[in-house]
Amino acid sequence: MFRSLFALLRRDLTLALRRPQDALTVVGFFVVVVALFPLGIGPDPEFLRSLAPGVLWVAALLAVMLSLERLFSDDYRDGTLEQMLLVPEPLGLLVLTKTFAHWLITGLPLVLISPLLAVQLNLRADEIVMLMLALLLGTPILSLIGSIGAALTLGLRGGGVLIALLILPLYAPPLILGAGAVDAVMHGASAQAHLSLLGAMMVFALFATPWATAAAVRIMLD
Amino acid sequence: MTFESSGLADRKLRAVDLAAERGERRLFEHLHFSLSPGQLLQVSGRNGSGKTSLLRILSGLSRASEGDVFWGEERIQSIDGGTGSCLGYLGHHNALKEDLTAEENILIAVRLGGGSPDRDAALSMLERLGLAGYEDLPTRFLSQGQKRRVALARLLLQRRPLMILDEPYAALDVQVIDVLRSSIEGHLAQRGMIVITTHQAVDIDGDCHSLHLG
Numbered sequence: 001m002f003r004s005l006f007a008l009l010r011r012d013l014t015l016a017l018r019r020p021q022d023a024l025t026v027v028g029f030f031v032v033v034v035a036l037f038p039l040g041i042g043p044d045p046e047f048l049r050s051l052a053p054g055v056l057w058v059a060a061l062l063a064v065m066l067s068l069e070r071l072f073s074d075d076y077r078d079g080t081l082e083q084m085l086l087v088p089e090p091l092g093l094l095v096l097t098k099t100f101a102h103w104l105i106t107g108l109p110l111v112l113i114s115p116l117l118a119v120q121l122n123l124r125a126d127e128i129v130m131l132m133l134a135l136l137l138g139t140p141i142l143s144l145i146g147s148i149g150a151a152l153t154l155g156l157r158g159g160g161v162l163i164a165l166l167i168l169p170l171y172a173p174p175l176i177l178g179a180g181a182v183d184a185v186m187h188g189a190s191a192q193a194h195l196s197l198l199g200a201m202m203v204f205a206l207f208a209t210p211w212a213t214a215a216a217v218r219i220m221l222d
Numbered sequence: 223m224t225f226e227s228s229g230l231a232d233r234k235l236r237a238v239d240l241a242a243e244r245g246e247r248r249l250f251e252h253l254h255f256s257l258s259p260g261q262l263l264q265v266s267g268r269n270g271s272g273k274t275s276l277l278r279i280l281s282g283l284s285r286a287s288e289g290d291v292f293w294g295e296e297r298i299q300s301i302d303g304g305t306g307s308c309l310g311y312l313g314h315h316n317a318l319k320e321d322l323t324a325e326e327n328i329l330i331a332v333r334l335g336g337g338s339p340d341r342d343a344a345l346s347m348l349e350r351l352g353l354a355g356y357e358d359l360p361t362r363f364l365s366q367g368q369k370r371r372v373a374l375a376r377l378l379l380q381r382r383p384l385m386i387l388d389e390p391y392a393a394l395d396v397q398v399i400d401v402l403r404s405s406i407e408g409h410l411a412q413r414g415m416i417v418i419t420t421h422q423a424v425d426i427d428g429d430c431h432s433l434h435l436g
Contacts, residue, residue, distance in 0.1 A: 007333035011319070018321040018360075079315020085283055086306035087334050222284050 004089055005097045012101035022070060026106045027113055030063040034117045045122040052121035053131065053182035060110050060135060061171050064142040067106045068167070069160045071098065071150040072217065081154075082221060091214040099147045099210070107139030123182075130185040137198040138178040144205040145170050151216035174201060233294035233308075234258050235280070235384060235415060240289035242275045249275055250435050251288070257431075259383070259413040262406070264420065264432045271436030273419040274314070274388055280417060281311040281386050293384075306335060309384040316373035320362035324348060324372045327361060331376045340379075347375045351401055367393040378405055385409060387418045399424060 016023055037055050038048055075081035075098075084094055114135055118128045149167040153159035181194035234256050241251035249272030257263050265273050278284040280291055282298045282305035291298040293308055301308060318327045325348070329339040348357050351371040361369055370393050377385060385406075391399055403424055406416060410428040 001336075004334045004336050007330055011322075011330050011334075014326075015319060015321055078319065079313060079317035080319060082283060082313060082315065083311070083317045083331070084334070086281065086304070086309070086311055088304035088307040088336055 001089060001093075004087060005093060008094060008097045009101050012098060013104065016101070016105045022067070023105045023109060026063050026067045027109045029066055030059050030110055031113065031117065033059040033062065035120070038121070049122040049186075052118060052123050052127075053179040053186070055121065056114060056117060056131060056182075057135075057138075057175050057179040060114070060139065061142060061168075061175060063110060064106060064139065064146060065164055065167060065171075067102070068146040068150045068163050069153075071102050071147060072154055073150070073159070076154050076221075081217065085218070085221060091217065092210040095147065095151075095213045095217065096206075096210040099143050099213070102147070103140050103143040107143055110139060111135045127182055127185050130191055131182045133195065134178040134181040134191075134198060137195065137202055138174045141174045141198070141202050141205050142171060144202075144209040147213045148209055148216060151213045151220060154217070154220040174198065177201070233383075234292075235417075236292040237280070238290050238292065240276070240279065240286050240291070242272055242279060242284075243287045244272070244275060253289070255431075255433060257415050257417070259415060260410055261429045261431060262410055262416040262418065262426060264418050264430060265435065266419070266432060267435030273435060276435065277311070277386050277388050277417060277419060278313070281305065281309055283311070306382075308382060309386055310377045310380045310382040311386045311388075312373055312377045312390060313388045316369045317376075318361045318369055318372055321360055323358050324353060324361055324364070324375075325357040327372060328376045328379060332379060335380055337380070344375070344379060347379055348372070351375050352398055367395060367398070370394055371398055374402060383413075384415045384417070387416065387420075389419055389421070391420055391422050391424065 034055060037051070041047065041051070072081060075084070085091060087094060111132055114131055115128050118131055123131065146163070146167050149163040152166065153162045156162060177194045177198045181191040181198070184191040184194060236256040237253055240253040242249045253276075255263065265276060267273050275284065279286045280298070282291070285299075293301055296302070298305055317331075318324075319330075322330070325341070325344055328344045328348070329341065332339045332344075345357060348354065348371075351374060353368060353371055353375070356364060356368060361372060364372065370390075374390060377387075390402060394402065399422075403426060406418075407427050409416060410426075
């Protein structure tokens with residue numbers, strides 16, 4: 001079983017390497033959006049610092065959403081998604097594997113580049129560590145929840161905008177908790193509650209969303 | 223080798239009282255047939271008569287609005303090990319990743335299907351279908367007919383007892399049609415089953431049945 005899941009993971013990563021611009025545009029979008037904020041609201045370091053958690057999280061969230069449309073649509077168009085329904089593995093696990101690959105390609109680079117942008121917004125070292133930790137727990141949630149929206153909008157015109165409408169409201173909890181964790185450290189409080197809840201949410205999403213996504217894929221391909 | 227050794231032998235494919243609809247319109251209803259190992263069913267009918275819908279229902283990709291498809295005694299959607307363990311399906315899409323080479327496309331599909339990839343078998347199948355020298359090219363550089371051949375090579379290498387082919391001859395040249403015909407005859411001789419739709423009349427030696435829709 002793991003052999004075929006591993007084959008799928010390797011396939012998706014190979015495809016991403018052959019077409020690196022897809023992943024790079026997401027990171028580029030994240031960087032540009034965050035870089036625009038100081039230009040818009042002025043260079044006051046303290047003010048920027050107090051806005052930083054929210055700005056970084058909202059930018060990360062939009063960047064992930066930008067990439068969601070491609071999660072299934074390429075496979076849908078060329079027919080490989082249809083063939084995946086015929087693979088003798090549970091569709092939920094295949095979908096989970098694809099979502100994991102999506103996170104490795106988009107979510108993880110965002111986590112890795114976030115310290116650079118955090119410095120730009122005047123965050124301190126311990127706050128940056130917390131930001132990375134929160135993003136590390138939070139971006140998988142974004143990919144997992146997003147996969148439902150990506151599957152539900154397969155083959156629809158204007159799918160990208162529809163994903164945003166469907167998914168953005170569901171991104172509110174990880175946004176509140178993730179930005180809240182960095183805020184807590186900033187004000188000298190403990191962020192443990194935030195992180196615990198984020199972790200719990202990730203575990204729940206890990207178990208619940210693949211089945212919902214698989215059901216949506218089946219319906220859209222019927 | 224026949225499919226008897228795989229424990230999937232002597233299972234019949236049965237359609238019981240099938241009906242399908244596409245957007246309020248009834249395509250067909252009260253459709254019964256059964257297909258035994260070594261038999262081929264050619265589905266014919268005009269454009270829009272429901273050939274592709276029937277094939278997708280048979281492969282478990284779509285649900286029939288009425289009736290059921292059985293593989294032996296089991297419903298096709300609830301077979302142990304998944305529908306894909308007993309059938310291979312080639313639809314209108316070739317299901318190739320354009321950025322991967324022909325060889326990679328085939329080997330990945332075999333691995334995904336739970337098989338162990340055999341590079342030599344893949345290369346010799348590609349050669350048989352006239353793609354020698356093209357196995358290292360990303361498939362986006364191949365012509366429509368060549369892509370179809372890669373998809374056929376993948377299907378033939380999956381070696382499932384039941385092959386479901388939707389217009390397999392589309393975009394193929396005469397030589398490849400001959401190769402495909404002999405592959406189909408070989409599959410039937412090994413007690414495999416085939417369901418096929420085509421607009422071209424191709425004579426196939428074997429136990430052939432036909433079904434006309436509409």
